[in-house]
Amino acid sequence: MSSWSEGRRPLTLAILALGGEGGGVLADWVVAVAEQGGWYAQNTSVAGVAQRTGATVYYVELFPPAEGDAATGGVRREPVMSIFPTPGEVDVVVASELMESGRAIQRGFSTADRTTLITSTSRVYSIDEKMAMGDGRVDDAELLAAAGRASKRLVAADFMQMAEDAGSVISASLFGAVAGCGALPFTREAFEAPIRAFGKGVESSLAAFAAGYDAATEPPAAPAPAPVELPMSSWSGASDAGPARPSRAVEARKGHREEERRRIAAEDPGSLVGPGLRPLAEQVRELPEAARSMTLHGLVRTAVYQDASYAERYLERVRRFAAVDPDREGEARLTCEAARHVALWMCFQDIIQVAQQKTRRARMDRIRQEAKAKPDQLLQVREYLHPQFDELTDSMPAGMAKRLRRSRIVRRTVQAATRQGMILNTTSILGYTQLSLLARMRPLRPRTLRFVREQEAIDRWIERALGVAPADGELAREIVECQRVLKGYGATYEHGSESFARLMDAADELAGQDGAAERLAALRDAALADEHGHELEAKLPKAPAH
Amino acid sequence: MQQLRHGAGTELHVEGILAVTKALLQSGVAYVGGYQGAPISHLMDVLGDAREILDELGVYFENSASEATAAAMLAASVHYPLRGAVTFKSTVGLNVASDALANLASGGVKGGALVILGEDYGEGSSIMQERSHAFAMKSQMWLLDPRPNITAIVDAVEAGFELSEASNTPVMLDLRLRSCHLHGAFTAKDNRRPPMTVKDAIENPARDVSRVVLPPASFQHEQEKVNDRWPAAVRFIKERGLNEVINDGASDIGIITQGGLYNTLNRSMELLGCSDPFGNTQVPLYVMNVTYPVVDDEIVAFCSGKRAVLLLEEGQPDYLEQNLNAILRRAGVDTALHGKDLLPVAGEYTSAAMTKGIAAFLQRYQPDLVVHEPALLLDRDDPASPFASPVDPAAILPRPPGLCTGCPERPIFSGMKLAERETGQHHVSADIGCHLFAINAPFDLGATTMGYGLGSAGASALNASGADRSTVAIMGDGGFWHNGLTSGVGNAVFNKNDQVLVVVDNDYSAATGGQDVLSSHADTPLRSTQHPIEKAVRGIGVEWAKTIDNTFDVTQVRDTFVEAFEAKDAGPKVLVMQSECQLNRQRRVKPEMRKALKDGKRVVRERFGVDAETCTGDHACIRISGCPSLTIASNPDPMRTDPVAKVLDSCVGCGVCGNNAHAAVLCPSFYRTDVVHNPTARDKVLVRIRSWWMRALSRGLERRAARFEVAA
Structure with a gap:
């Protein structure tokens, strides 16, 4: 008897998609193509809550036209098709998203001996990844490598981008890949037919289909079956980034650009800053080579934030770290991280800074671009601002602010006025004027309450790090990196400040102990684990009884 | 159709x-x-x-x-x-x-x-x-x-x-x-x-x-x-021969299956090499297309003379297996009957689960029928096993169902969370419907769900006059009209229960696909709609009831929750939270919008955005929203590493993120973009005046920045 193991079996496809991505349409199109070709086709799915933003599997079986007498005289006149994908027996797996391809592998659908795995390298982050206070994203590189290991042939490309470029949806570009990968014996015209019959957005769907088709079409000369070939060229941003993390093209580009900058920073640091900072930029030559680029970033940032003398103050602070850096000739990580975090803290987000960021031309241009607005098209940008009493007084000269803060009447009046928050139209004459006036209050900043307070805190932090640096350079660097928990605004910022204070206390206690740096790093991760500080509380060394 | x-x-x-x-x-x-x-x-x-x-x-x-x-x-x-x-x-x-x-x-x-x-x-x-x-x-x-x-x-x-x-x-x-x-x-x-x-x-x-x-x-x-x-x-x-006997006599063993499992059974036998795509099995089958009543004669006839029979019965308890054992025993048939001893006692009979059970049965009674061993039967540790999963489990995170982009229920739960920051936490009795997704991250609200429309009833025992806070119950409009009005609201009134009851009124029985209910706003020629929920609860004796007709106003939702939590009135406090289901709204509005655009009418499209420079990457906005369109993206800033918040193109401009930023005092990074399509002459003049003014005012700022920045 000709049997399953001898190849008398249907072609099987499992499509893993998220709700609203058109996985059902894709499955229907595949069925339509097969039925047009005279094949038996069956398609099943599970509906229900999985469709609401959860992940769903659509399963399709295609059986070739009846083979003469095989169909007659049997128990059934039609082939009996399965309603479940069977682990190890799926010919084509389509995943609309990289983590879903991982899930397909985990469930045994995609296997190295059989499966053509078509996956988009784009990511739709899960709620856990999104909620993390720091960076909760899973390792894309691992997912992609697993996709390579668990498939006979891998077609990995950013099908989401292709669809967006074509003004279509991802089901169309993935369908193109299903057609192009060669796993199904139907012509391109046959595949395009259901799109044309679908009637909605035919042209854009066909464009996305074509892009997907090309991505999946193997170069003709590739007879060797074994090694998995990743179509690198189709990763977005891969051209200048190399095969790093597919969906993190931004990081890859940043890394690439940073390398370029480091080279320039060694030879001609002045070219990386504006004319007003050239003399200062020349001074970075005294710093470890590895830290120069980051320092130049910091110089520009602090100068734009305040002025050239503020940048000078920044450089002075970085220089002190360079002086105690245990690895000046090498990676100089202490100096690098100091250059990063000192600048970030010195440019704390106050009202003036926010106003400046909101009024920059590049920002307005970016928003127009995002909205795909034509130059003559009216576009309004409304800011959701909620300045609090403390933030307002923070931005006032210290003496005045202190006086106002003492007055309960003023506090109550301002709180009542700001309770609702305000929506400001930046694109209106009045709105833009207000914001740009606020941005112009920059010269007053050094006298504000917040500025004074932050500089004191910065100095304490720097002294603490420098104090331990000679004995434990690693711990010093970890202390520097604790600036990462100072983020957000309002309550989030306050929480960050509390965490920071506890981390600094912990650092004092840890100083001189073995593994102090690692332990502080673990505490910092704990501080970023939840917004209530439970995790940090649990991990902090118990205060000795007095 | x-x-x-x-x-x-x-x-x-x-x-x-x-x-x-x-x-x-x-x-x-x-x-x-x-x-x-x-x-x-x-x-x-x-x-x-x-x-x-x-x-x-x-x-x-x-x-x-x-x-x-x-x-x-x-x-x-x-x-x-x-x-x-x-x-x-x-x-x-x-x-x-x-x-x-x-x-x-x-x-x-x-x-x-x-x-x-x-x-x-x-x-x-x-x-x-x-x-x-x-x-x-x-x-x-x-x-x-x-x-x-x-x-x-x-x-x-x-x-x-x-x-x-x-x-x-x-x-x-x-x-x-x-x-x-x-x-x-x-x-x-x-x-x-x-x-x-x-x-x-x-x-x-x-x-x-x-x-x-x-x-x-x-x-x-x-x-x-x-x-x-x-x-x-x-x-x-x-x-009528509703049950089928297939290839009886082919062997002295057999398989009895529920009709619904037949296809999976045949696939399993194909994998093992004892059937083909057209169901030509080498193992006799009895297919129960009628699973109740069991036809005793047919069972006895099929089992008689067979050494062993395997019963495929999905789910538990094993009613059929008990029934068949009784039938065979009564008839004095000594055929060995296997079932849940070789197959999973509970859970879905997937292709993998059935193949394993059938392979075990055949190996025991007629191993020569197993001519092929599919990969799924291999040990998990075997590198050729499909489950020898070459992917790091840490890279695969769960994807629980959640509320859609633009869902009007999201701001209700954002508002409740914010109110609880002021008043402390409450016991929340959940109900069936989309709102049940609030039990998951990021809201983590809701302790039990007792059945459709039973959210209020599920809170009824947790009612004590001396307690410093009330219990909260949730109900959807679907569940409300299904039975919640009487089983919940009426019960709470009658028993003087002090619960705070939230009725989510989104115009449809939304979770089941957007069917109309009594309180729907749609005008339908065939059904009588537009019966307000507040009127119904007042009619049944509720004194304290409020309707919020725009749930997207998070501040108002929060304040109303606080008000209800603090109300000292006896009896249920009913909050009707009313805004249209976005999924259905988009279905209605999108074609209208497309038509207006085509007809050259002035159309304003709204969507939200986040300033990457202003966002500090703490994701507090996500933790009180969970909107699918509000996600994270790599930080474009060369100095910072944590991802920033980002609004995707799928944003429908519902405004929750902006209102959350206000109500929770989050950050100034959110903005709303209104793009005007088919602008009027006035719009066009406005663009020119504003562009000119903004260029003039920004000139000084840009010039100063240019002294420090390298020209892009």
Whole structure:
């Protein structure tokens, strides 16, 4: 008897998609193509809550036209098709998203001996990844490598981008890949037919289909079956980034650009800053080579934030770290991280800074671009601002602010006025004027309450790090990196400040102990684990009884 | 839809649901009803859309208020030879309907009465995992479980009516989850006008007191069930050959399977090398397309002379296995019966689970039939096993269902979370519906769910006059009209319960696909809508009730929660939170917008954005929202590493992120962009004036920055 193991079996496809991505349409199109070709086709799915933003599997079986007498005289006149994908027996797996391809592998659908795995390298982050206070994203590189290991042939490309470029949806570009990968014996015209019959957005769907088709079409000369070939060229941003993390093209580009900058920073640091900072930029030559680029970033940032003398103050602070850096000739990580975090803290987000960021031309241009607005098209940008009493007084000269803060009447009046928050139209004459006036209050900043307070805190932090640096350079660097928990605004910022204070206390206690740096790093991760500080509380060394 | 009109001989390529609808029309059904719920929501929608065809045939159709209502509808078949069908999801629908069904089954039916069950079991299910089989046994209704094949399903509908009439018993047709969405083909017959319509019945009333469930008739009914109806049913099943015996004699072992598992069984045998794609099995099979009643003779005949038989029965308890053991024992057949000893006791019988069980059975009794060992049978540690998963488990995170982009329920839970920051946490009794997703991250609100419309009732015991806070109950508009008004609100009023009850009023029974309910705002010619929920609760005696007609105003939602939490009034405090389901709104609005754009009308499109420079990457906005369109992106800043918040193109501009930023005092990074399409002359002038002004004012700022920055 000709049997399953001898190849008398249907072609099987499992499509893993998220709700609203058109996985059902894709499955229907595949069925339509097969039925047009005279094949038996069956398609099943599970509906229900999985469709609401959860992940769903659509399963399709295609059986070739009846083979003469095989169909007659049997128990059934039609082939009996399965309603479940069977682990190890799926010919084509389509995943609309990289983590879903991982899930397909985990469930045994995609296997190295059989499966053509078509996956988009784009990511739709899960709620856990999104909620993390720091960076909760899973390792894309691992997912992609697993996709390579668990498939006979891998077609990995950013099908989401292709669809967006074509003004279509991802089901169309993935369908193109299903057609192009060669796993199904139907012509391109046959595949395009259901799109044309679908009637909605035919042209854009066909464009996305074509892009997907090309991505999946193997170069003709590739007879060797074994090694998995990743179509690198189709990763977005891969051209200048190399095969790093597919969906993190931004990081890859940043890394690439940073390398370029480091080279320039060694030879001609002045070219990386504006004319007003050239003399200062020349001074970075005294710093470890590895830290120069980051320092130049910091110089520009602090100068734009305040002025050239503020940048000078920044450089002075970085220089002190360079002086105690245990690895000046090498990676100089202490100096690098100091250059990063000192600048970030010195440019704390106050009202003036926010106003400046909101009024920059590049920002307005970016928003127009995002909205795909034509130059003559009216576009309004409304800011959701909620300045609090403390933030307002923070931005006032210290003496005045202190006086106002003492007055309960003023506090109550301002709180009542700001309770609702305000929506400001930046694109209106009045709105833009207000914001740009606020941005112009920059010269007053050094006298504000917040500025004074932050500089004191910065100095304490720097002294603490420098104090331990000679004995434990690693711990010093970890202390520097604790600036990462100072983020957000309002309550989030306050929480960050509390965490920071506890981390600094912990650092004092840890100083001189073995593994102090690692332990502080673990505490910092704990501080970023939840917004209530439970995790940090649990991990902090118990205060000795007095 | 027009496929429903096709006549005899046409081959139709359709989904399971449409095939069932067509089968009903071919069977001369006189009336149809039901209550929506996955996986048969779509059946209700198709019937609603087929209004015209139903009217032409004189078929009555209604959207029942609940499954109990739907089941009670079948009373029309008690005295009249009317074929009636109702549909709902199971087992929850059967729970609700069981009082009506028990009464119906007691008196019996004259016309065919068919209950089409959308069996929500296994992967993708949203309810507790139980079996409909128990209901069939307890009320003595027959249960059909056809093969997952479109023709078989269509045949089962027609046979179901006949079986019902032949045995005066209501029949349940189990439509498994995947069968509802199964695509396949069948050959159509002509639609049939019911020989008697409901109009004929109304105009010729009939009654027979012996059919009413009241002593002494009820005692007689029980006798009829076992003495008349059961034997009649068995006779019909045997005569019509509803159960199939396949290749008996091929071996001295055999497999008995529920019809719904047949395809998976054949696949498993194909994998092992003892069947082919056309079902030519080397192991004799008995396929129970009727799983209740069990036909004793057929079981005895199939098992006799066989060394061993394997029973495939999905779910638990193992009712069939117990039944078969009793039958064989009584008949003195000593064939070994295997079942849950070789197959999973609980859980879905997937291809992998069944292949393992069948392989174990064959290896034990006839190993020569296993000519191939599929990879899934390999040890997990074997590198060739499909489960020797070469992916790091840490890289695969769960993806729990959540509220859609623009969902009006999101701001309710954001507001509740913010209110709780001020008042402390509450016990929250949840209900069935999209709002149940609030139990997941990021809201983490809701401790129990006791059933549809029972959110309020689920909080009823947690009521103590001395407590420093009230209990919170949630209910959707679907659950409210299903039974919550009486079981929850009425109960709370009557018992002077101080709970705070939130009724989520989104214009539709949204979770089941957007069907209209009594309080829907839509004007529908066929139904009476626009009955306000607040009016209903006041009518039943609630004193403290408030309606918020824009849930997207998070600040107002939060403040109203605080007000309700702090209210000292006795009795339930009802908050009706009202905004239209975004999924349905988009379905309505998008075509309107497209048309307006095409017609050259001025259209404003809104969406939100986040300034990457201003965002510090703390994601507090995500932790009080969870919107699918609010996500994270790599930080473009060369100095910072943590990802920033980002709004995707799928944003519908509902405004929750902006309002959350306000209500929770988050950050100034959010902005809303309003793009004006087909601008008016005034718009065009405004653009020029504003651009000029902004350029003028920014010149100084840019010039200063240019001294420090490198030109891009």
